[in-house]
Amino acid sequence: MTNIELSELIYPSLSHTADEYEAMYPARDLPAGAKVTRLGPSPTGFIHLGNLYGAFVDERLAHQSGGVFFLRIEDTDDKRYVENAVETIITSLEFFDIKFDEGATLSGDIGDYGDYTQSNRGDIYQAFAKKLLAEGLAYPCFLTEDEITAVREEQDKQKLTPGIYAGWSKYREWDTDDALVSEVESRIKAGEPFVIRLRSKGTPNLSAEDTSRHTVVDAIRGELSVPDNFQDIVIIKQTGIPTYHFAHVVDDHLMRTTHVVRGEEWLPSLPIHVELFEDLGWELPIYCHTAQLMKIGEDGNKRKLSKRKDPELSLDFYRNEGYHPAAVREYLLTILNSNYEEWRMENPDADINDFEFTTEKMSSSGALFDLDKLNDVSKNTLLHIDAAELAAWLKSWSDEFAPEYAYVFKDMDHLAEILDLGRHDARPRADLVYARQIMDFISYFFDESFKIEDEYPAEASADAAEILKAYLASYDHSDDNEQWFGKIRDIATDLGYAAKPKDYKKNPDDYKGHVGHVSTVIRIAIMGRSQSPDVWAIQQILGESKVRERLEAACK
RNA sequence: GGUCUCAUCUUCUAACGGCUAGGAAACGGGGUUUUCAUCCCCGUAAUGGAGGGUUCGACUCCCCCUGAGAUCACCA
Numbered sequence A: 001m002t003n004i005e006l007s008e009l010i011y012p013s014l015s016h017t018a019d020e021y022e023a024m025y026p027a028r029d030l031p032a033g034a035k036v037t038r039l040g041p042s043p044t045g046f047i048h049l050g051n052l053y054g055a056f057v058d059e060r061l062a063h064q065s066g067g068v069f070f071l072r073i074e075d076t077d078d079k080r081y082v083e084n085a086v087e088t089i090i091t092s093l094e095f096f097d098i099k100f101d102e103g104a105t106l107s108g109d110i111g112d113y114g115d116y117t118q119s120n121r122g123d124i125y126q127a128f129a130k131k132l133l134a135e136g137l138a139y140p141c142f143l144t145e146d147e148i149t150a151v152r153e154e155q156d157k158q159k160l161t162p163g164i165y166a167g168w169s170k171y172r173e174w175d176t177d178d179a180l181v182s183e184v185e186s187r188i189k190a191g192e193p194f195v196i197r198l199r200s201k202g203t204p205n206l207s208a209e210d211t212s213r214h215t216v217v218d219a220i221r222g223e224l225s226v227p228d229n230f231q232d233i234v235i236i237k238q239t240g241i242p243t244y245h246f247a248h249v250v251d252d253h254l255m256r257t258t259h260v261v262r263g264e265e266w267l268p269s270l271p272i273h274v275e276l277f278e279d280l281g282w283e284l285p286i287y288c289h290t291a292q293l294m295k296i297g298e299d300g301n302k303r304k305l306s307k308r309k310d311p312e313l314s315l316d317f318y319r320n321e322g323y324h325p326a327a328v329r330e331y332l333l334t335i336l337n338s339n340y341e342e343w344r345m346e347n348p349d350a351d352i353n354d355f356e357f358t359t360e361k362m363s364s365s366g367a368l369f370d371l372d373k374l375n376d377v378s379k380n381t382l383l384h385i386d387a388a389e390l391a392a393w394l395k396s397w398s399d400e401f402a403p404e405y406a407y408v409f410k411d412m413d414h415l416a417e418i419l420d421l422g423r424h425d426a427r428p429r430a431d432l433v434y435a436r437q438i439m440d441f442i443s444y445f446f447d448e449s450f451k452i453e454d455e456y457p458a459e460a461s462a463d464a465a466e467i468l469k470a471y472l473a474s475y476d477h478s479d480d481n482e483q484w485f486g487k488i489r490d491i492a493t494d495l496g497y498a499a500k501p502k503d504y505k506k507n508p509d510d511y512k513g514h515v516g517h518v519s520t521v522i523r524i525a526i527m528g529r530s531q532s533p534d535v536w537a538i539q540q541i542l543g544e545s546k547v548r549e550r551l552e553a554a555c556k
Numbered sequence B: 001g002g003u004c005u006c007a008u009c010u011u012c013u014a015a016c017g018g019c020u021a022g023g024a025a026a027c028g029g030g031g032u033u034u035u036c037a038u039c040c041c042c043g044u045a046a047u048g049g050a051g052g053g054u055u056c057g058a059c060u061c062c063c064c065c066u067g068a069g070a071u072c073a074c075c076a
Helices: A003-010 A018-024 A049-064 A085-095 A122-134 A145-157 A178-189 A244-254 A264-279 A315-321 A325-336 A340-346 A371-383 A387-401 A403-409 A412-419 A435-441 A461-474 A481-494 A501-506 A515-527 A535-542 A544-555
Strands: A036-039 A068-071 A138-141 A195-198 A213-218 A222-227 A234-236 A259-263 A286-290 A293-296 A302-304
Touching: A003 A122, A003 A138, A003 A178, A018 A122, A036 A049, A036 A259, A049 A068, A049 A259, A049 A286, A049 A293, A049 A315, A049 A325, A085 A315, A122 A138, A122 A195, A122 A234, A122 A244, A195 A264, A213 A264, A213 A286, A222 A264, A234 A244, A244 A264, A259 A264, A264 A286, A315 A387, A325 A340, A325 A371, A387 A403, A387 A412, A387 A435, A403 A412, A412 A535, A461 A481, A461 A515, A461 A544, A481 A515, A481 A535, A515 A535, A515 A544, A535 A544
Parallel strands: A036 A068, A259 A286
Antiparallel strands: A138 A195, A195 A234, A213 A222, A293 A302
């Protein structure tokens, strides 16, 4: 039996040949320099910060160059499928303004290079597996799980690299004698289960010095030293479904992907992919292996973020806390491209998409995820979002994640006014960070959440009742800021407080305290806390009746 | 253990082989302000090795050591 006969025996009736598929998916008609990228999530529906990080690179690369960004569902592992996963993936990325041009969608595929769901592409993978079989570059392997375990144990004993490769599967040499040929033939005819393995051309177990290698240029890392693969890895599983390695090579070639963006955990399997591309006679895509997002572990060392231990890895964490998508994008870009922060300082009002993103400016070492930095970025990002827009966004957040704050959104214009406090001063305040924090920050505007949190300052607590009474008596809601503060100063001096903090600092024995202590009493009576934006401005928003109401309550 | 990758302040990072190793976050101090969690200014702090080599000159290039990470499936 020849290789061709073997391939016919295994795949007697495929709808198309490899060459036909090749012709069905010709090179894309795109402008020069246009990049084609893809995201290939497995449909567990769990999209984490790492996915978003990578998706961002894909999206920028494609859309900055007039190329195409598509979604491919990598569901070759039948055990892991989760219901509604595709929907979750698309909507969570859309939330962060990452949109696909092509690929799987909720209402079917869009684009000419489909099908975009790997489980529907069985015939395609098999056609190329058949081609490799016919050329003697692959073979059917009948090794059982137990036999493979035995091989591994023996290799362990001999201190050899574990795995199936030359010398460890007799089926690799199926054509060497007649007995083996007839065994293979009769097993296939009997319908026995088997996998298809690559017949690797590499030489097993050479030292690092002796092995021959390829140099692959990675767009992020530069030259990579890739040793020859010698593992006869499985390309088609017993089920007829391909492994990731084979699906990646076939799909990214046929879908004409130009840039493969993926995490650095794929680096060790690059030798396999290089051999596969070579065997199929295809050009390598440009690989972009991104650094892993890290975190400090309990032992004090950096470690890869894990979805079990680290809630901040889940995108739901950010949505639930109420981080604005623009802030997350802004943060991601600052850790993605080292020159972004500088660019942003020079162009505070520019659209984020005007920044020229490059893989060369990406770091090849793993970055620690830094919540402090995200918070800082977020503050500045929110400053550039219009108050009414911010209010609307907070409402949509509350509707989904925090209905207990529904009372905040009864009057949206009022809310916008509150959010705008101090944001248009010569030196704008940046104290809004994320939705939950904002809810707390503005809580004193609402009777539902207003409460006295801080105590009167020691310097003025004895006079608190008197201060408030005097303030209430003199209160005129139509006073401007200057008139208003003049009255406070009068109350302070009448009661023996310094009108200027400096005077008090100079001669502390001459005064009970200074005007700041007096105003803090008022601040606490109205806001319940000693820190807040400008009191006069807050009173204007709060309205006269509510101000009086709170003052009267505090006098008692 | 094998293989691959990475290594500059506490953190993220910048520096054609050539300034006093720069910026941002955090932290500390000061200032502005009626208060502050805001704003402004200033400051602390690093090239893993008292390794070897190339060079007039090394953070940068080569080698060694050390450390960290990833990976070794019919999972992706």
